[in-house]
Amino acid sequence: MDVRYGKGKCRSVRDFEILQKIGEGTYGTVYRARDKKSSELVALKQMRVHNAKEGLPWTAVREIRLLKSLSHPNIVKLKEIAVGSDMGSIYLVFEYCDHDVANLLDRMNKPFSTAEIKSMMIQLLRALHHLHERFTIHRDVKLANLLLMQDGTVKLADFGLAREYGTPAPAYTETVVTLWYRAPEILFGAESYSGAVDMWACGCILGEFLYHAPIMPGKNEADQANLICNLLGTPNARIWPDVVRLRGWKNFDLPRNEYSNLRVRFKLESDRCLDLLQRLLAFDPQRRLTAAEALLHPYFFEIPRPMPAKYPAEASRAIRSPPPAHSHSHQGQGGGLKGFGGSGVGLSQQIPFVGGGRKLIPYGFHAHGASSRGSGAERGHERLKGLTSNGNGRAKEERKEGKQECGPIGGAGRGKGKGGG
Template identity: 50%
Template sequence: MSVDILPLKSESKNKDRDENGAEPSHPITKKGILTSFKTGKPMTIPETDILGKCRFVSEFEKLNRIGEGTYGIVYRARDTISNQIVALKKVRMDQERDGIPISSLREIQVLLNCKHENIVHLKEVVVGKSLESIFLAMEYCEQDLASLLDNMQAPFSESQVKCIMLQVLRGLRYLHHNFVVHRDLKVSNLLMTDKGCVKIADFGLARWFGLPLKPMTPHVVTLWYRAPELLLQAPTQTTSVDMWAAGCILGELLGHKPLLPGRSEIQQLELIVDLLGTPSDAIWPGFSGLPALQNYSLKQQPYNNLKQKFPWLSAAGLRLLNFLFMYDPRKRATAEECLQSSYFKEPPLPCDPKLMPTFPQHRNIKGGSKAGPSDNTGAGDQTNNLPAISDLLGSIVKKRRVE
């Protein structure tokens, strides 16, 4: 069946008019219908197949715009029913002609199946008046680490860095134990509540994985956090790509600036080699056979310069960084192994999350994009939404929860 959703026609023209004989302001749409590929005739969605409805975005009051990423615009909004503040992420549909983008479906599926304090919580999916108006209502976090790093007068202390990394690693352990690889871990995708709780967000590139591993596109993970196997176009990816990104985040927090800020894939490889030395088949079996190396060769640099980069870091801290930056993905640290590192058990000890510095007012600025995008499908949409959209998307969401 196709997924063309149409308003259900009324049985007679008289029922299409109000008591004064006027046409209704919107079509009568009590049920949605599907169109059969075989006959081209409309088919009613059986009541037994509708497991629930998505709420309408008109039930949310948009307060201000707090961010925009590759996969959607994010607003701070108030749920007028519960009076809770939420983050409302509008699914980007600008270039879509075949329905909801696969990245958004993956994000919805992954988040509906994740329940962990260090993973952002998806509360529900809400809809507007057209198929292009789909929003993810998520728990609201007062700040993201990227903005904090840009706006803090004093950088995080080592005790605070340990507190952040422990929470990131716990979130990654949960994801990886549940066969999810994030594939876009970076400081701007780490949120923090006003209680100091760090949450991994933005799952648009996340994927489930299994054994045996299947090929995935290598063009994932923001360049500064991209693992060498991705840069060298290895055909398969594992959770190790997230662990490399975690190492980059740890280095960035410790050094108070991005660790490997390359401007191109070639320069990114050069920065990695400058920091860690040139890899070889001896330390990374199969290295010389990676596809990208057929086009160019890496410069020879025999030294590991992590100690020179972080001369004040303890031996345990350097061991952890080296473990996260192992060239061979099979030897790279797992989240579980990192959590057992002695680095987190030596002074200065990780601080209590409740003692983390917070700046809740940073994302609560009024007036920023209050009116929303120009397509008029923002949180101000009126209640003439198509129930068919709500029914169908609600069925997908509720069914996923049941499974």
């Protein structure tokens, strides 16, 4: 069979020694394997083909096309395609990655440090910025789809649900994004959406890193909506004008809560950290931070500075088993596809560089317009009805380290695409 990838023929899957099954996701099963010719460890993703006569499903073709077009140190790299004895056996060959972050976090006695969290978040944001500038939405950003290399490099993986978008925005399916990371516009039935849905998921991941547990682990859509409102307050037309136009808005019996409880949940975190979290979890997708804006947020420039995750080299962090009840790796996630990725660049220089982005609101003012300073009670419950972020403003207590003030951070102009607002 003459199946071609790029300019050459596809290799046979017999050229690889399958060592073990390491994951299963929406559109395939992943195996750890060794290239018999080079002895290199790789990850083989066997694509699901329900009807061999019809060939690859369009979802697989879309994923392959997207992966071929993407080249970024924080995005999983597709090396080649291998084939079995018939068209029902198609394998994507990825560089092997050491860990998936969800499984790792489930089994760590000691959570990641603030510096490590910053490093991983910066890398995730860089990957999303790269995607969104190319008008692509991942649509399944979650902890189980983040892979971690021994050198601390993070890779965003599993593009089975990724879609390109443009203007006008086409109608998309609502059954995307794992429930715990699903943006409210999708939950409430929006027929079209942008990269902002990835940014909401990014906020959920930041909260999960900080809280060392999923922050909104809903059992179903109604429970998910309640958890969102209990943590962030109940949205209304003042803070999210378009919410009343969403057909699913009235389908939920939402609690009457006009307060955000982020400060209560994350009482050890710095003002800047809470500000970033609040802006990523903004209800209105038009006011939610883009990846470019988030990379320029002052949180990443305060002490401690970002540094690569030392786990798994750090022996002091014991592995515990089994995972806790609300584990990061089961999350109603459909199973993350761990194991594929590659040896990315080192992170000795942790500067959150992006090619564009807008100027952020100067630090000291939250999206609701009030100073981030104030009494504990004032900061404990930020009233949602005061949210007045404008177009330009979409923009831990450190446990052992001191704080360092930094000046206004912004960027001139914008890159050649939207970061996801």
